[in-house]
Amino acid sequence: MEIPEQLNDDCNILLNEIDCNHRTNKNVNEVIREQATLIKTSNFNNNYQGCPPINIEFMDLTYTVPVGKNDSKILLRSVSGLFKSNQLTAIMGSSGAGKSTLLNVLAGYKTGHSNGTILVNGQPRNLNKFRKLSRYIMQEDLLQPKMTVLENMKIAAYLKLGNTVPSNEKRQKIEEIMNMLRLAKTKNTMTSCLSGGEKKRLSIALELINDPPVIFLDEPTTGLDDVASTQCISLLKMIAMANRTVICSIHTPSARIFSAFDHVYIMTEGQCAFAGLGDDVVPFLSSLNLNCPTHYNPADFVRTENGKKTVVNEGEVSSEKITANTIADATTTDPTLGPLLTRLKTERSIQMPEKKVVHFVEVCGQVIPPTTITVSPKTPKMNTVYPTISQIPLWRNLIEVLNHEYGDHTERMIIAMENGRCYRWNKPLTCYKSSQNENENLSNLKDVMDDRKKFSKHLYEFNSSGWLQFNILLYRMFLQMWHDRVILSTFYIAVTYVMTDQPLEFLRIIKFFIICMYVAIVSESLGFAISAQLNVVNSIFVGPALSVPFMLLAVYGMGTGSQHIPILIKTAMFFSYIRYGLEGLVTAIYGNGRQKMICPADKIFCELLYPDELLRQVGMENVNYWFDIAALTVMFIAFKLLCYFLLRMRLSTAPSKMALSFIGRFIKNHVTLTK
Numbered sequence: 216m217e218i219p220e221q222l223n224d225d226c227n228i229l230l231n232e233i234d235c236n237h238r239t240n241k242n243v244n245e246v247i248r249e250q251a252t253l254i255k256t257s258n259f260n261n262n263y264q265g266c267p268p269i270n271i272e273f274m275d276l277t278y279t280v281p282v283g284k285n286d287s288k289i290l291l292r293s294v295s296g297l298f299k300s301n302q303l304t305a306i307m308g309s310s311g312a313g314k315s316t317l318l319n320v321l322a323g324y325k326t327g328h329s330n331g332t333i334l335v336n337g338q339p340r341n342l343n344k345f346r347k348l349s350r351y352i353m354q355e356d357l358l359q360p361k362m363t364v365l366e367n368m369k370i371a372a373y374l375k376l377g378n379t380v381p382s383n384e385k386r387q388k389i390e391e392i393m394n395m396l397r398l399a400k401t402k403n404t405m406t407s408c409l410s411g412g413e414k415k416r417l418s419i420a421l422e423l424i425n426d427p428p429v430i431f432l433d434e435p436t437t438g439l440d441d442v443a444s445t446q447c448i449s450l451l452k453m454i455a456m457a458n459r460t461v462i463c464s465i466h467t468p469s470a471r472i473f474s475a476f477d478h479v480y481i482m483t484e485g486q487c488a489f490a491g492l493g494d495d496v497v498p499f500l501s502s503l504n505l506n507c508p509t510h511y512n513p514a515d516f517v518r519t520e521n522g523k524k525t526v527v528n529e530g531e532v533s534s535e536k537i538t539a540n541t542i543a544d545a546t547t548t549d550p551t552l553g554p555l556l557t558r559l560k561t562e563r564s565i566q567m568p569e570k571k572v573v574h575f576v577e578v579c580g581q582v583i584p585p586t587t588i589t590v591s592p593k594t595p596k597m598n599t600v601y602p603t604i605s606q607i608p609l610w611r612n613l614i615e616v617l618n619h620e621y622g623d624h625t626e627r628m629i630i631a632m633e634n635g636r637c638y639r640w641n642k643p644l645t646c647y648k649s650s651q652n653e654n655e656n657l658s659n660l661k662d663v664m665d666d667r668k669k670f671s672k673h674l675y676e677f678n679s680s681g682w683l684q685f686n687i688l689l690y691r692m693f694l695q696m697w698h699d700r701v702i703l704s705t706f707y708i709a710v711t712y713v714m715t716d717q718p719l720e721f722l723r724i725i726k727f728f729i730i731c732m733y734v735a736i737v738s739e740s741l742g743f744a745i746s747a748q749l750n751v752v753n754s755i756f757v758g759p760a761l762s763v764p765f766m767l768l769a770v771y772g773m774g775t776g777s778q779h780i781p782i783l784i785k786t787a788m789f790f791s792y793i794r795y796g797l798e799g800l801v802t803a804i805y806g807n808g809r810q811k812m813i814c815p816a817d818k819i820f821c822e823l824l825y826p827d828e829l830l831r832q833v834g835m836e837n838v839n840y841w842f843d844i845a846a847l848t849v850m851f852i853a854f855k856l857l858c859y860f861l862l863r864m865r866l867s868t869a870p871s872k873m874a875l876s877f878i879g880r881f882i883k884n885h886v887t888l889t890k
C-alpha cells in the first residue's frame with residue numbers, strides 16, 4: 216500500500232518525537248506510538264482522500280446578543296481569519312474569550328445577530344448546504360445511550376448512506392472506521408457504559424460515516440485524561456490530513472497536543488490576538504518586542520530538588536540550587552538522557568554561571584521523572600532570551616500576556632494581527648499551489664472551487680429518502696425501547712390490577728395494559744413537543760401545569776352523567792388525551808359485559824352492583840374502547856408532528872420561519888417561569 220507522502224512525513228515526525236521522549240512517560244508515548252503506527256499502516260486516509268478541500272474564510276465577523284430589554288453585548292468584534300483544509304485548527308483563548316461563539320457562528324448554529332462575511336472556498340456560505348457538508352461535535356457526547364456501539368454505527372450508516380451504498384460496503388466502512396478509531400473491541404458495549412474517550416471517539420466515528428469535509432468540535436478533550444486527549448487530537452489530526460478542515464475550540468492543551476495543531480487561532484475579548492503556526496507564537500511576540508519573559512519558561516521545566524518551582528529573573532535563577540549557565544555546555548550523568556540533552560542544545564540555550572544540578576521536569580511536553588543533569592559552567596552570560604524547549608509555555612505565555620499579566624498589550628497584538636486578517640504567520644496552504652504570495656494563494660481558490668463543483672452532489676445531498684429515514688428512526692426507537700424495557704412499570708400495572716381485585720380475564724388484562732402504556736407514550740410525546748420549544752426549567756413547569764386542564768377535562772361530569780356537560784366543555788374534552796385514557800381504562804375494566812359485582816352481605820342495597828350502571832353514572836355508557844385507542848393514536852401522531860415542526864422551525868433559516876423561530880427562542884431565552 217502506498218502511503219501519501221505528507222502522511223508519511225507527519226508520521227515520521229511523530230515517531231521521531233516519540234523517540235526523543237519515550238523514556239520520559241512510557242504510557243503516553245506508547246499510546247502515541249501506537250497511534251502513529253496506526254496512521255501509517257491504515258488505509259483509512261487513502262480511502263478518504265475523495266472529499267474536496269473546503270477552506271473557510273471569514274471577514275469582519277461580528278456577533279451580538281441582546282442583554283436585558285434595550286441593551287446588547289458584542290461577543291465577536293469584527294474578527295477575520297482563514298481556516299484551511301488539511302489542517303487541524305485550534306481556537307484558543309482564556310475563558311469567555313469567544314471561542315465557542317466563533318465556532319458556533321462558523322458552523323451556522325448561531326446566525327441571528329451576526330454580521331460579516333463567511334466564505335466557503337471563496338464563495339459566500341450557503342448555510343443550508345454548508346450544514347449538510349459540515350459536522351458539529353458538541354462538548355457533551357449526544358449519543359443514544361441504550362444502543363451498542365455497533366448498533367449506533369449501523370443506524371448512522373443507514374441514515375447517512377441510504378440504500379445507494381450496498382450493505383456489504385456499509386459493513387466494510389463501519390469496520391474500517393471502528394478499527395481506525397479503536398472501537399472494535401467495544402462494538403457490543405452499550406454506549407452508556409463507554410469511557411469518556413471511547414464516547415468521544417464514537418461521536419467522531421458516527422460523523423465520519425459519510426465523510427464530511429468540515430468538522431467542528433467544541434472542546435473535544437474536556438473530561439478526558441492526558442492519554443485520551445492525546446489520542447483524540449492525534450485522531451483529529453489524522454482526519455484533517457485526509458483533505459478535511461477540522462476546527463476545534465480547546466482549553467489549556469498540553470505541549471504535545473499544542474504541537475499537533477497546524478493552525479492556532481487565539482482569541483481575546485471576542486477579537487483575534489494571533490492566528491498562525493503555534494511555533495510562531497514566540498517570534499510573533501518578539502516582533503512586538505514582547506520577548507518571552509525570561510522568568511517564565513525555565514521555571515516551567517526546571518525545578519529544584521524538592522520539587523519547588525524555580526523562579527528565574529533576567530537570567531538569574533532565584534533558587535538555592537540553580538543559577539544561570541549555558542545549556543550548550545551541559546552534560547548529563549544519566550546516559551539515557553544523552554539524546555534529550557542534544558536536542559535541548561539545538562533547540563535552546565540557557566546560560567548558567569556555575570555548575571549546578573537541576574531537574575528537567577517538562578521536556579517536549581512530557582513529564583520527566585526526576586533525573587539529574589549536571590551543568591558545568593563555561594561562558595556565563597546574563598542577557599539570555601529564552602526560546603523554549605517545551606511548547607507548553609508558548610501559548611501559556613501568550614494567554615498570560617492577553618490576561619494583562621505583563622501590562623496591556625492586547626490592542627497592539629490585535630492591530631498586528633489585523634484582528635485575524637493578517638495571514639503572515641499561517642502555514643502555506645497545502646491544498647493550493649505553493650506560492651510565496653498570499654494573494655496568489657487565494658486566487659488558487661478557483662481551482663478548489665472547480666473541485667467543489669465536481670463533488671457537490673456527493674456532499675450536498677443525503678442518500679436516504681425521508682421515508683427511509685423515518686423507518687430507520689422508528690426501528691431505532693423500538694430497538695431502544697427493547698433495550699430499555701421498563702419492567703417496573705409493567706410490574707406496577709400488574710400489581711395495581713390484582714390488588715384492586717379485577718377479574719383475571721385475559722382480554723381484559725391485555726386491554727388494561729395497552730391503555731396504560733398508550734397513555735404513557737402519548738404523555739411522553741407531549742413532553743417532547745414541550746421541550747422542543749422551551750428550556751429545561753420551563754419545560755419542567757409547563758409539562759405538569761398543562762396536564763392539569765387535561766385531567767380536569769378528563770373527569771368532568773363524572774357522577775352526573777354526560778347529558779349535563781355544557782357543549783363547550785364537551786368540545787374541549789375531545790382534546791384531552793387523559794380523557795381517552797380514562798375512558799379506555801374504565802371500559803377495559805367495567806365494559807365488555809362484565810359480571811355483576813359483589814355486594815357485601817351486610818348491605819341492603821348496592822347502587823353500583825351492575826357495571827353498566829357504573830358506566831352510565833360516570834357518563835361512559837356509550838364509550839368504545841377502540842375509538843379511544845384510535846383517538847390516542849391521533850394525539851400521539853399530532854404531538855410527534857408538533858415536536859417535529861417545532862424542531863424544524865428552530866433549525867430553519869427561511870425568513871418566514873425565522874420569525875416564529877425568533878419568538879420561540881425569545882421565550883426560551885428570556886422567559887423563565889421560576890423567576
Ligand SMILES: Nc1ncnc2c1ncn2[C@@H]1O[C@H](COP(=O)(O)OP(=O)(O)OP(=O)(O)O)[C@@H](O)[C@H]1O
Nearest residue numbers: 280288290308309310311312313314315316317466
Ligand atoms: N447569550 C448570551 N448572552 C450574554 N452573554 C453571552 C451569551 N453567550 C455568551 N455570552 C458571553 O460571551 C462571552 C464568550 O462566550 P463563549 O462561550 O464564546 O466563551 P468561550 O471562550 O468559549 O469560554 P469558555 O472557554 O469558558 O467556554 C462570555 O463572556 C459569555 O458570558
